[in-house]
Amino acid sequence: MKRIPIEPTFAAWRRAARELLRQEIEPERIEWVECDSDASSPLSDSRPSSNPGTHSAEVPASPAATPAVATPVIPRELLARLKTAACFRAPDRWSLLYRILWRWTRGERHVLDLADRDGALLDQRVQSVKHETDDLLLLTLFRRRDPSMGPPEFVGWYEPNHDLLERAAARFAERMGDSTWMLATPHGAAFWNGMLLRISRPAADNGERAAHPFTESQQQSPPASQVLPAGVMAGEATTSEPTEALWLAYYASVFNGAPASVPLRYWRTPPAGPPLPAHLARERSRLGAQSGTVTVPEMPPVEYSAVTPPLREPTGPLATCRRCALWRNAKQAVAGAGAAQAAIMVVGEQPGEDENQNGTPFTGPAGHLLDTVLARAGLERAALYLTYAVKHYKWETIEQQRVHRTPALREVEACQYWLEHEFAQVAPRVVVTLGATALKALTGAHVNLSEYLGQTICHSGRLIVPAWHPSYALKMADGRLREDIVAGMVAAFGRAAALVAEGA
Template identity: 25%
Template sequence: MINLDCDDLFDIWRQQARWLLSHEVDPSLVSWASEGVADLFASDDSPPEGQGPFQARIPMALLGILESASRYRGDQRWSLLYEVLWRVSHGDRTAMLAGDKLGSELQRRIKQVQREAHHLHAFVRFVERPPNVEGPQYVAWHEAAHDILHSASEHFIGRMGRHRWLIATPRDGVYYDGEQLIHERQCPIEWQKLAQNVDDPHGDMWLTYYSHIFNPARLNPKVMQGHLPARFWKNLPEGALIPGLITQARTGKQQDGQASSIKGRGGKRIALGDGERGSAVNSE
């Protein structure tokens, strides 16, 4: 068994995979470390030296597919990609398709990565810092399940204009300085502290708004958690309100369909204008 480490970087893995493929090294003979942890059953067999004679023809579309799937964190993260590459390079393109067992897992990982990128766009809450401060003007804390931060955060460049912003995570971080996006694979401690300890000057206003637009009559907790997974609640300002709002809905508020502060108010009578009053009398 050949044990390799690509440092969880697609470009390094691509070079290693191309080199192995040139020697037609079977996927069953190769193992990649993931997040610095090597395969417990891998030996220290020496990889072949130099470039091998086999020249594979790889469709350009496959490289994009493999790069997307490489952002998935999970077992056999890199070995699965090499197995797909091996089969396609030997003429079996079904390995790229969902109808194949291997292709199905490949497509599942790509969907998970895409979904995680959507979660970043939907659930990041930027907090504005005091004016005239150095560094980022807006900061946010996010915990992604897959390595999507660098690619998915480009979405905010167009949304935030020339503002400086920062997104910190337990793993990596990005900082946009108004001109370029800087990605740090190991998020600096000062970035993490800044994103986690900043006070939101508009926090109370947002919580009041969220609690009033919450519609208990339409509550379906299972569907809601499908769109807003519970693992994100702890990092959302409104997350602390959600369990209480669900409880209130289940204990009767769902029947009223209104917040208690609204349902207790009396109705307001609307006075009719002269023309409207005459029409009402004639209609009788």
């Protein structure tokens, strides 16, 4: 086994990977080890030490051991994806990147497809890093320091799940012009003097990252003294600027407790910073006192009829719907079908080619797999109500074949009228959403499906159980990955049935 100690940066991994490719070393023979810059060395083999009481030594590999070959040319797009995925903090991040690079250079171009196990994992990590970067840029708050203390003029604190400091710092440098600032994280800090960007990391950071699991709950932040210069994040002692006091007073007066609904790492008090949870306590006390002083005028009693009024029918049949342009290229609209008072409603994305022809939901290949999933979960299709978030089939022609296309947001919103009418008619107790589009239709927000799998969401009074779409499993060439997806769907339907049994 060849032991490769590298700094936890993409540049260091790229240098090592280039040399490994030249020596044609397979991914299975490599052990990637994160270390600081002093400990990193050229390629080395893990060999037994002559002293039985010591660990294996790191010996530089001999250039003549393996005949070198020309370094392959890697497309810029692939390098960009690998660089983004390298920010994802996971024990196997460097081995995954090298395995993908190795397979690609060996002619396996399908390694980047979502149907491939490595390709799907790469795409998931790229999307997660991009989403986390957007959160960092949106939620980071800088505060001004006393000018008499010298630069930086602004300081900020954030706790990302992944190694996003370099990505975010470059964006902030573009935004903030020649203002000097510092952005600190538990694993390092970025400094901008108006012209030059510098990244600094504590010496113990790399060792911690290799020693601890990569989960938020178990990750230990290094002491503030290792990350921040002394006094740089101090509270009132660092500033005497009048506008600072005005801003803090204004912030306290308009504080609405919103941070309480987002993860703690988004608003946790930075080292030696002002205690934000105090605002939360004050807000709760103020609301409690206000509830005891506000008087509500008495309203005259309202008489209700004992007979429930009939549900107002749509202004026209679904077959004549023209709320979006999908009807132009679809044979027909596919309405929901199933038990009239089903306890569980299943919402998919849109009809497929088979459903577009016969007008019945879930009768194509995805529907057949759904039947298998329901059988394994102990549910009968006849007891459920099945429908789609979008009622018309959206497709495009590629090489003389119709290919499914994901509906746009405006098309999902256009069909919301019909979906809400179905909810009013069926009144399900639990809703199982298949795929990201269906989950988006019910929550009204852009969501990352993988973050909600295995959970139960309560939104607008509805219990929602997210699951993969059956068509996603059908695209998987890897049998193990396909079975994992199917097992996840079975578990989701089992959870929905349990919620119904518990009286949800």
